[in-house]
Amino acid sequence: MTDGSDIEERRGVQSIDFVGHLLEALVKANGAITLKRLSDETGVPAAKLHRYLTSLIRIGLASQRQNDARYDLGPLAIRLGLAALGRRDVIGFAENALNAVLDRHGLTGHLSVWSDNGPVIVRTHHGGRPLVTSLGLGRVLPVTRSATGLVFLAYLPPNATRELAELETAGPEDQEKIRQAVEETREHGIGFVDGTIIPGLAALSAPVFDFDGSLACVVTATGMAGAFGPDGASGAIARELTAAAELGRG
Incomplete structure (x- = not known):
């Protein structure tokens, strides 16, 4: 009663x-x-x-x-x-939102922040059977050849990324490919690569913005080639990852 x-x-x-x-x-x-x-x-x-x-x-x-x-x-x-x-924990919110997507689809993923050496992985999660990769805590990712790096290139100020990007760029043709990849990342709001870092491994990355509009971190889902469907950056998992990144703002 x-x-x-x-x-x-x-x-x-x-x-x-x-x-x-x-x-x-x-x-x-x-x-x-x-x-x-x-x-x-x-x-x-x-x-x-x-x-x-x-x-x-x-x-x-x-x-x-x-x-x-x-x-x-x-x-x-x-x-x-x-x-x-x-007192907001942007990384904590983003990590929880990312992990929910990874668990739902049985994927592996990570969360990265920007460092003096480029994107560095600070959180990892296995939502299913772990992928055997070198993408562990503390791994610094390429700026121009990773989905995570493309997001940082797309949303950080150019002076923050230019020097590292130039070190990874072979020549004018390579510069044009990178420019197109960055434009596509901005267009879709998500970075996508398939086999450029580790053969047979695909990755989707989404930006997590702070309240002031600055890029706080990047959340990434990884899977075997074809795991994200034929549409890649515009597929269903990509949309879920983008929504998770938005939730990551808290």
Whole structure:
């Protein structure tokens, strides 16, 4: 039998629920907002909103401009946001999302970050029977011949990758092939290679972006040649990997 205290606990504190709804409206406004518009957006009478906003301003979660009386997020809200960003584990989120795809399809994969020597593997996972490869923790991958490297070439600033890419480039014809591969990577939002590092091994890689739009890491699924179907970078697994990379932002 459920007593009254259990019911009350599940209900939570309604005033706090309402504050969350109000703060969300301030976030979505993308700037200072009038009381009337805030009332229209939330469906809450202006008089009630004003009472809550007064308290939120007092504790720093909201603010009110002096010149036009519009409301916005306050200094405490900004500090909370910055603290939350600082505690995000982008690599952890991305790893979990990647592993779910690998487990679903019985694939092997890894997560890489950029280093002074190029892409380096910092996480690995076997979603099925492990592939016997040299793609282990700490392995530095080629910039121009790996799916991971193509993603870094496509989304990092050119001055970060140019020197390493030039070391791997044989001549003008090779440069053109790399340029086309990078363009295709941007077009599909995913890197794809088949047998360029290890014969018979194919790989798909997707970029994981941080909230500021910078490239945080790259997630990669590997399998035997043909494992990703005839469509490669535009196939079903590629779409799942892209979705996982998006989830990796947390």
